Structure formats: structure tokens, C-alpha cells
Amino acid sequence: MGNMTKEMYEQRMEQEKAKREIVKSDPNRLRFHLQPPVGWLNDPNGLCQVDGVYHIYYQYSPFEPLGGTKLWGHYTTKDFVHFKDHEPFLYADWRYDERGVYSGSAFVEDGMIHFFYTGNVKLFDRDDYDYCNNGREQNTIHMTSKDGFSHTEKELVMTNSDYPADMSTHVRDPKIFKKDGAYYMVLGARDVDSHGLLLMYRSTDLKDWTLFDRLTMPDFGYMWECPDLFELDGELFLVFSPQGLEAKGWDNRNVYQTGYCRLDYDFDTKEYAFSLFQELDRGFDYYAPQSFLDEQGRRIQFGWMGMGDAPYTNAPTIERGWQHALTLPRELRAKDGHLYQTPIVEIEQLRQEKYESSIADFADPGFGKSYEMIVTFAQSAPFSITVDDEATLAYDGSVLRLMMNEGGYGRDERGIEIDAVKNIRLFKDTSSLEIFVNDGWTVFSSRVYSTGEPSVRIEAQGEGTVTMYALDSIEMENA
Template identity: 55%
Template sequence: MEKYQKVYRSDYEQWYRDNRNYREKVKNAPGRLKYHLMPETGWLNDPNGLCQKDGTYHIYYQYTPFEPTGEIKLWGHYATKDFIHYEDRGPFLFPDHDYDAHGVYSGSAFVENGTIHYFYTGNIKLFDRDDYDYITAGRGSNTLHFTSRDGDAAGAKELIFTNRDYPQDVSCHVRDPKVFKRNGAYYMVLGARDRESRGLVLLYRSDDLKNWKYYSRITTKEPFGYMWECPDLFELDGQLCMLSCPQGVGPQGIDYRNVHQCTVMPLSCDFERNSCEIEEEKIRMVDRGFDFYAPQTFCDEKGRRILIGWMGIPDAEYGNPTVEDGWQHALTLPRELHMKDGRLIQTPIEELNMLRSEGYSYESKEELNEAGEEQLVFEAEICFHSSNDNSCDDTVIELRKGTELIYSRRDGLLTLSLKEGGYGRTERSVKVEALRNLRIYSDTTSLEIFVNDGEEVFTTRVYGKRGGFRIDGGCSAKVRIYRMNSFIIDREPGRPEAEKQKGLCAIGEALIDFIPERKGQRLKDVTAFKRAAGGAPANVAGAVSRLGLPARLLTKTGNDAFGDYLIECFTAAGIDTSFIKRDSIKETPLAFVSLAEDGNRDFQFYRKNSADLFYSPEEVTSEVLDGCGILHFGSVDLVESPMKEAHRKLIRMAADKEILISFDPNLRLSLWKDDVKLKETVLEFMPQADIVKISEEELEFITGKTEIKEALPELLQGKTRCVLYTRGRDGAAAYTEQWSVSRPGLRVEARDTTGAGDSFTGAFLSRLLSYGITDITEISIGQMEDFLDFANAYAARTTMAEGGLTAMASKQAFEEWMRRK
């Protein structure tokens, strides 16, 4: 690909196939953010086309996957239902037309009557003369429109405006259309620069979203910058206001210190009389940090006005070292907007609370400082207080080594100071009457700081690598700190089909484990329990998903509160729950667990009317194995029931598709009325699996042998080519017809062994999926040693927390834990 040449989807797909090493390099770069959206590779800037349709949020963005400086402009696409789990759906819009051949620039989306209408700027740069200034001549700024029903399949591009359709006194710089509806009519704002280098916004009107006429312009009485980019006009809490990014506004004291600005402008408009004036004395900066630009807002299906901005800025004098790793920039966290007393209030959306992991409270700054917090990735809530005025005196808050927030009560200034890792970023300040509270989101290489309930915000990139969080000075403060989990991003939807990562399909029981608050009690003596989502197949799917690979679960729950809880937990763990059925008559199964002091447990099941047993073969549809490389099941749901027949059908489908099949007997004798029938069932299904995982306790019951080597002839039957033999904390072994491998376990202090075997199985299967192994006999001895070590370690890590699925570590947390071992 070359700048100023058309780029087609086929060009991108060929590039994608040829650049796997580049993607791996960026994926493993140390500065990658944990809970912010970034480009998989290359460059990201303006958010575009933000909208929600049918429960799915669509986040498009200016994108260059090919390199990190933004030479070629596409639109990338993330989709989410909860702002925690995302699908990277890849490039959405390409510069493949005569009207946009030199870049699909920024634009917006408008949803109506089941259709998403997109409006964007197509850039054309002319080279037929050498005297173009590309301001008043030499540039084509085309406004285009297309539609989509689902946010993925784009319709034909339609030209709305060329330069000839803009007022004669306007330069070639017209871009970034945004549409809103008022009193039955549609209005479009376009950022513009006139021929006298004065910034303004053009306003167009339409009755049908297709035929547009010039209506008016919006600007200040006195010039305020030479170009207004990314205009966004909307009503917020009864106030009509406009966000825009004026370029060319010089510093005014502590205000407008960045090379380009982002402002909110209250408006007084009468659209019927074509009158719209800016309340100029109320123009304010949207963000006080170094890295905030081109925000876009939308109204979601809950009625919230949500803003997402570009965590970057064009033409800045400071830089980003991530360029050396092949990527640059990110999007801000989503923020809910309100207008209060004439001020724009920004608060992080409530969904972000789901990212919180461990939380720690400190009743004073002394207690905080003594704790020695050294994390880089966290959320912190600070409430300042005193006996007089609910504020504080001069205070220094160290966010990480070399990065400080400094409050001067005498001057009323709050200053963000970067003395380390700023790469040219130094200080930015804001005037505050008092410092009441702060909400701080610290990611690996970014900060978003919300001041006084969101009255002011600082957004910046920062590259200091030394953690250190403390508060000094004349203040009293209570602090709550949360460790933060990462976004869960599925990059499969956007990959060319041949490149897609295969995942796991698990079928079987899903239930709730009720775990005692105290260990060492008999079940009848337990007075308090904590609930945890469980079920062996669900746990295996959860381990695979938590380790960053696709996983889905086939089961049925009751249409009850317990079923709701399971669905929420599975979704939060990243499991695909779209094939889970609900039953209004049958019930969600429960298990009550008693824990010994060493973490071992005993079960009491409540599943006489269990919904999972009624998952029928008819509900196993043809697409359930799409994108799957492994099918996993156990024996709990193989009692005589519709679910047993569903297993048979699914196993036949997997065999026909040459998908690896994994079986864990996971014996629960109390669930079977007849031990002989259980053994017969296990021996029937076991030979249908490529991989069989069996524990020390299960070996004698199934084979009648106490030594694994003596039992192997009975285990390596039918399709079975590999037997995994687990011995708890003593490790695990693998046996094939050709060789055997044994690896020791990882010794830890176990709190709860619930789900340990499932996490071992899930971790092992995740390695098969990661390496793309489709034939179990192709695994080398060295690979098997690595796979067993990985699975042993992951199982050990799981036993260190309570619960099964909830105890399983994310890929990030597990890797960090292993580095410390």
C-alpha cells in the first residue's frame, strides 16, 4: 500500500496474511494498554460512527493497520455489548472509491428505523500542479453517505457534497459531518475553515437524510482559531451545546496550552428562524490533559449521552515511544455526559466497575503511604475532607514515580506534572475552587483523572515504568484502590477466514457451587455460604476463555435468578453463551460444598429437576461447532436423558468435522443410582475421544487397575491417542502409544481445590488451540512437557483462590504471577 493510492479489502487481507510477525511484535510490546481500545497494529486516531443498534455498541475509528504514523486512512471497527468484552471486527471502510481514494476521513452514524446511516469525509489530494497550497486549492473534501442494517455490511457509497456545494467563501477544508434530528428535520454540522482562515461550522438541513441544503453557519463574533474540526451538536439536560476542536487558538494563561484545542460551546438556537448563536463567555475546555482530541458523542438505548475521544492529538511537540514497537495511540474510556450549572460534567460509565478486581481501602494518607502501593494499572478514588470546608491544603499526589498531581490552595490550581516518562509532556493546570475528590484511572501508559465528580478531566499518555502511589501535604483523605482487569478482546471477527483462531466448544452441566465461608466444618454445621458459578464443562470453557481464546458452552439453565447469575458470570468470563438455553419449568442445579482445611472438598447436589439434563438433540444445531477446534465433555450429564442424546449427536458432528474431542470422566458417584451403569457409560464414551483426562481417584474405578501403565491398554482404545493422568499437587503425566512424559506439580498454599482439574484441562486444551494442533500424534515430547508445565501451573494458581471459575486467572494475571515465581 502507498499513500494516495486506493486500498481495497483484498489488499488488506493479503497484507494481513503476510504480516503475522508484525502482529506478534505489537501484541507483545511492553507499553500495550490493558483497558483501553488500541489498534491491533499501526495507527489509531479519531473515533467515528459511534452508535448503538439492537443492544450492540459500534465503535469505529480512524485507522492505519500498516504502520504507526497514519499515512493511509481506513475505518477500524470494535463492537461490544457491555464495554468490557469487545470484538475487533477489522477494517470497515476502505479508501477504494474515486471520491475517497486518498483517505476515508472522520464521520458519524445516525440510527433510524432499523438502519444505520453513515456520513463521512472522503479526501482527495490533487497533484496536477505544483502551486497548490492545499487550503484554498488542490484538495477535494467530499461528503459521502452509505447505510448498513447490522453495522458490518456497508452499502454503496453515495456522494452528497463536493467542494462546489459549500459556500464560496469557505476553503477546501470542510470535513467531519455529524447529524442530529430536531423537530422532525435533520441537520448536519461540518467543520470548516473559511478563506480568511477563520474557523466555523457549516449547518445543512434535510427532510429525508438524502437531499441536503445549506442552512446556516455557526461561529464566534471574533475569530477563534483558523479551523474547527469534529463538530458535534446535541442537547444535554435541556442545554443545546456543541463540541468542536478549534485549531490555531493560542495559549491564554493556563488555558489552551496544547497545539490544538477541544472545547464545549453552549448555544442559543431557533432552528425555525435559522438563528444560532454561541454563548462565547461560556466556552470551556473539555479536557485539561496533553492527549485529548476529536471526541464524538452518541445517545445510547438507555438514554445516556456517551463520549469517547482520541487519546492523542495531531501536530504535538511531544511523542510516543510506542512508534518503535509498531503502534500508536488509543481511545479514551467512555464517559457519560451531563450539564450542571452551565458546566460539562464527565463521569466514567458505570460498566467500567466490572473491570475492578481486588479492592483496598485506606482510611488516611498515612495508611496509604505505609502500604507502599506500586501498581501501574489501577483505579483510585480519593475523598478529601477537613473539619472546615471539605477540601484540603497544599497537596502532592504521586501517581507513579515522576508523575504528580500538585494542588495549591492559595492559587486554586491543580497541576499535572510529568517529570519522568513524558516524552516532551511537562505540565498542565486547571483552576478549581476546592479539591474535594478525584477518580483516577491509571493504565500501563495512560492516565485519566476526573476532578470533583467530573467537573474537570486530565487525559494523558505517560511512559514512566516505576510504580508508586502516595499522598503528601496538608490534607486528610480516604482512598479506595482497585486492581483492574483487562478488556477481553476477540480479534477473530476481523481476521481473514484462514487466519482465524479456533476455539473450544464444551457441553454439559452448569451449576452454582455454594462454598462455606469457613473451612473445616461438616456440611450440616455450615451457617454461611458464598456462591460461585461452576460445572466442570463450564469451568473448562472458562479457563480457555480467561486464557484469551474463544470458548462456548452448550447447556440449559432454569429461567430463574440462579440461571441469570450463571449467564452473567459466564459472559463476564468471556464464554460465548449464545447456545445456552433457558427452561421455564426445570430448575438451575445447585451444589453445596464443604471444604477441609487443606482445600479438599465434598459435594451435596440439588439437581432432581435439573434443566441441563433436558438440553435436547434438536437444540444442537449445525452452527454450534463453527470456529471450534476442540469439543470437550464429561460424564455428569451422561445419565439417561435428552442431554445424553445431545452429547451423542454433537460427538458425531465433531468427528465428521475432524475436530479434536476431549473427555474428562469427572466422576460424581452420588449423582448416579447405579455405579455399574456409570462405569458402562464412561467406557462407552471414552473411546470416542482423542484425549482422555483421568485422575488418580478415577483410575481404579474405571479400569480396575491401580497403576496407570497397567491400565493404558484399556484407556488407549478406539479414537483415544492421548491419556492425561493427573495427580493433584504431585503433577501430571501424558501417555501415548509411542511415549510418556511426566512433569512435577507447582507447590502452592491451596485455599480451595474446586475446579483445579478443570483449570488443568482448560489450560492444556488452550495450548493445543494456540498451537493450532489438529492431530494429537503430532505433539513432540518437548511440546508435551511445556503443555503439562503450563497446565500444572495454571491449576496451582486456581487453587490459591476460592471458587472454580471465579478463581481462574486472566492471561495477563497468570503471566504476571508466573514471572514472579
């Protein structure tokens, strides 16, 4: 039973082979970002590294560029330059996940990968049920794998009746955190009164889970998606994607937000306090990130360079049969309770031709559609950087904003108050921009669909230097 079994997928892929070719020929295809081979992509899932191989799974609807039943697509890499595109890892082929293998994560221990994900089930084949309180199962499912390619049978760990009685039917996106020999599973949830919260389960064997705690903040959205709890620099951080926050000034301007709080948590008394929520990214397209610890001990995070339920269904890639991408992989570091994000160092392997100048003497070297641009300011002063006459990053001495023209297909501007801008590291890919500000203190990630000649301009009242690199494509092999 299931909505998209492996056989159904293979048959349909065969029938729709031509679609893949149309996707490949799209001038908006990205060169150094992960994107769906065809169809739709959303959250990164199951991120892990085993035996030197990084596994990057993702929410994947191969036949619907606007999203449909979700599978787990699968990429691997050893060096973040050479990638392999594998057949989907998980199909919606079971009674407990027949309407989608939703987001989940990997926990690696003693050479074994434990996957936990949400099996989505819709009990009525119609939409007129009460969206929150019946008609849907969100099952927590577990299986293991040694190599990330084949897996044991799916086992049901928890279903609706195992969650607290006051939960709505929205409970999902399990992530595992280990502390003092015990395992904690965090799940994002919405209660029957539409308050977002975090459910925390505890286990000593990764099999039997008991409810340990529930954590929330007053007036903080109706649903918390994709929680990620981890320790960094001796502190506990909760990264999550809350839905239902009110926009205030430059904050919370997207449909949904993604950010983090430091969490002071006493595992004995269960007393806790969240620090102020900080958005991780100020661009238009950033949601549902997930992090993992790699074999070198780095905390690496990928986000979805897209936005759930965004009212922009006119992205030009849709008519070519695909939509969305993952962000560059970012290393997270904590300093004074703040999370800094920088592209992992492997990305530097893509650097080709180099250009250097002062800001005053800057002349566009014509690196085309994919490059890295590093601007270091001698003193903080107003400036603007304009890419393809479509996207402008402008600082007026107090607010740094990203403004879009036509290539933003309907999006206007986003911003952040910032006392001083010291440096900018901008990654331009064919149809995306990621701008790291002040050594990764904040980031703007957005898709931008330019149609004219590629160009880049900088105007600045202060002095500084510009370094640019043309960037090569990553290599993708069909496995």
C-alpha cells in the same frame, strides 16, 4: 481505484503478520483501553448502538504508526468488558475517498444506521499545492447499514462545489442532529480567510441537503474540526475541536483544543449566541471526541487519547509499530450549563482487589500498572499524588496541575484554576492516566510511559479517604 482497498489491506496484513506480534508484546500496551491492533489510531467514528451491540469505529492507519491513509477500524462490544476486533469497516477504495476515509458519524433511526463521513482526495500527488485552496476534495459521503458490518454502496452527498464559495478545501467531519422532524448536518470548516466555522445543512429525508446556516465566533481559530451538536438537559451543546486558539494562562496549552459551548439557537430566526468556550480536558492527550445516545438514553463520549500534529514523535510505542488509543467511554451529564464527564458505570466491572485507608495512613497496595484510585477530601487543601515517579497531580490551593517527568517524553505541565478540590478519581492503565476531578467537572487525560517499578504516593495537608481497586483487562477477541 483507491489508495487502500480491502484486497490491498488483506495482502499487506498477511505480509506483515509478524508486526502484530511485536505490537502485542509491547509492555506499553494498554489493558482496559481501545488501541489499534497495529499501526495508528486517531478519532473515534460512527459511534452507535444497534440491537444491543455497540459499534466503535475509529480512524485507522494499520501500516504506519505515524499515520497514513485512513480507514475505519472497527470494535464491537455488548458490555464494555468483552470486545471484538473486526476487519476494517471502510476502506479508501473509491474515487471520492481514495486518500482516506476521514471522520464521520452514525445516525440510527428505525433500525437503520446512516453513516456520513468525509472522503479525502488529494488532486496532485505532491505537496506543493496551496494547502487550503486547491488540490484537495473533501467529499461528504453517505451509506446505510442494518447491522454495522456490511453497508450499502457509498453515495456522494456533497463535494467542494456544493459548499459555500468562500470555503477553503477544509470542510469535514459530518455529524447529524435531529430537531422537530428535520435533520441537521454539522460540518467543521475553514473559510478562505482562515476563520474556523460550523456549516449547518438541513434535510427532511437524510438524502437532499441544503445549506441552512453558518455559525462562527470572532477570532476563534482557523479551523473547527469534529463538531458534535446535541441536546442535554434541555440545552444545546456544541462540542468541537478548534485549531489556532492562542494559549492564555493555563488555557489552550495544547497544539489544538477540544471543548464546548452552550449554543442558544433559534431554529426559526437563526439567531444564535455561543456561551464561553470551555475545554473538556486539561491533559496532554485529548482530541476529536464524538458522542452518541445509547439505547438506554445515555450520552456516551469517546475521545482520541492523542493530539493531532503534536511535536512529540518519540512515543516509545512507535518503534513497536503502533501509536495512540481511545479514552475510556465517558457519560456526559449537564448541570447548570456545564458538561460533567464520568467513566460509564460498566467500567466498574473491571474492579478486582480493593484497598481502603485514610489519606494519612495511605500505603501503596502495589496494584501494579492498572488501577483506579478514588481520593475524597474532607476539606480542600494542598495535596499531591505522584504516579511511578513520572506524573504528579498537585494542588496548591488555587491551581491544579499535572506535571510530567521523563515518562511524559518532553511534555511539561498543564493545569486549571480551581477553587476547591473535593474528589479525584484516577484511572491508571499501563501507559495512560485519566484523572476525573470533582465528579467529572474536569478531566486530565494523558499518555505516560513509565519505565521503573510502578508506585503511587499521596501527600496532603488536609484529611480524607483513599479507595483503590486493581483493574482487570478488557477482553479482546479477533472476529
